[in-house]
Amino acid sequence: MARRILYGVLRPLFWLWLLVSVIFLLTRLAAPTPTEQLGHPTTASVASPEKLRAAQWALRHRLGLDLPLFYYSVQPHPRYGSWIPSAQWHGSGNQYHQWLRQLAAGSLGNSYRDGRPVTTVLLDTVPNTLLLTLPAAIGTIGFSLWAGLCLTGRRWWQRWVLGLCVGLDAVPLFLVATTLVLVLANPDALNLFPAYGAPEALFETPGLWTRATHYMYYFFLPISSLLVVTVPGFILQLTAALNREVTMQYTITARAKGLSSEQVLRQHLLRNALLPFITLLTDLLPALLAGAVVVEVIFALPGMGRLLAEAAATRDHPILLGGVLLIAMARLLSYWLADGLYGWADPRLRSTSTPAHA
């Protein structure tokens, strides 16, 4: 058991490390560094070449970019050119090692854009994203469970609702969000909700009621667009599983014992139908975080998704790496959570040696 837990914890961590390392090396290798941006025509015209070079060197030194990138580097051989590459070992004085050491100490470096520590920038934006994704997650689970339970046994309703779900499942999130904005937050159509952003002082207004209504006012459209995209898949999966369980013999036995169909549904069928549901659940949190990128850009919410999109557009690599790391960790967390839930839903899975998602 202990070995299984260790395996389940360490292996995903190893993947995470590998992935983040690859992205780190790629960003440092392939992308122009801020020192090249110093060489823009606007800056070049005011400074002499020597001054510019000195400034570039100082900036490189400050950002630690003057060190070699990795533990080894390869140069062409001085005499034979690239026919015989000569590798050089640098030891721990390289960018990757420094970055890893910083990471172990809990620091992700500073943003290229404004020089603020990445951890602070992320901590500023994460609460806003959680305000969006957590209600969306709870809403997805609650709504799809309710709809799934309502739909079993109602053939006529099932046909129409499932058809609608199949259709909605195909629509990309940005189309849903844009349509909602243009229909419900448009001075030329229905002007019910704000199209842009949330005020800074959203949670400083007095009174619980005003705060709640404010929150609903600004977050209703973003959360509903996330719900429209995630709920159909869940309903489809759950009703398919429930419909399968209805035909099982134990259902007939339970009905024959004299249980009401409500009791059979809630106490016998649901638990068996939950396994595929939990598998979907592992993907819910990452999917919502990815969806947050789109939704926050469209509704101009100051969350992590918009931060990432902006960092990608401006090539702010430290922020981007930090964000990717955080989201990958959220995914790990949901894996472990799902593992626990599998054990709760189906005791037979508690003793198996491999995690269910592998």
Add this chain to the structure above:
Amino acid sequence: MPKQPWYWWVALGWLGILLLLSLSAPFFPLPYQPGQTDVYAIISPPGASPGHELGTDALGRDVLTELLFGARTLLQVSLPATLLLTVVATLLGTSAGYWGNNRWYLPRATGVAALYGLVICLLYLPLTGQEEKVVLPWGLWLLLMPLLKLLVGKTRWGQVRKPAPLDTWILTLAALLSSVPRLILLVGLAAVLPLSPVSAVLVLGLLFWPGMMRLIRAEMRRIRALPYIEAAQALGLTEPQILVRHAAPALKGLVLSSFLLYLALVIALETTLSFLGIGLPAEHASWGHLLAAARLAPEAWWVVLFPGGCLLLTLLSIRVLAGSQKNKAGSHLK
């Protein structure tokens, strides 16, 4: 062929029209080019100004032109990317499913040669960014691999055959790629290498195979255990024969239906990226670019309705075809 419902024909018809229109887009007498702005007709409603049959968006681009050339982008980027993804996923999925962890025996000599090749690649990869020509020496050094295999293969140690854990390797790679949500991975990569039509195909095709690979691998494992494959092995057929003549026909339906599902996924992903402004360059027409412009002028319903409707119809049509394909494969198995 079983009788298809009416919406199947509608879906097929729409995709056919889309294909025809996008193929013939450059031959239409369109007065404007994709990406060209007409400053005299900004946000003009459909039919209001001559030459703009479907109106213009907030930047003065002709909606009809952008629609037609955006459909070409589907054909140039999304379709090749999905084809590449399907090929990669099918190759990896069938090999992981068929050979598993302990059925692919290799002599140690091959392992030694592969290790040598890996070292050469690790040495030459950092060199690629530098000025000198590296491809020729790199290739020549790699040519020594077969020689090495031959030499080591002469020894008794090199002739011992060991199983290669193919399944574990492929699954590890898949787990690595899918540890971050697709969109986030793309956003991260877009900062490193700006997407062009060619690099978009490569990135989408080489990064998003894990999901389909898992499906094909599971199906291949099921097929491998069936008696007729065992019979084929007992008859002494070679592995390529078994895979191509006996396993591939059984896999075909699954590959086709998951190809269609992933096509819808890739189209959605490509338009999303373009919508966010980190996908294809702005002068390359895409329905996502057009929809992004809709935010600038909320009153221009035609900028949302036409590209949004086209996107929705396309995705739904692909879903419908995929669904009927899946049903066919399912009924065939019963």
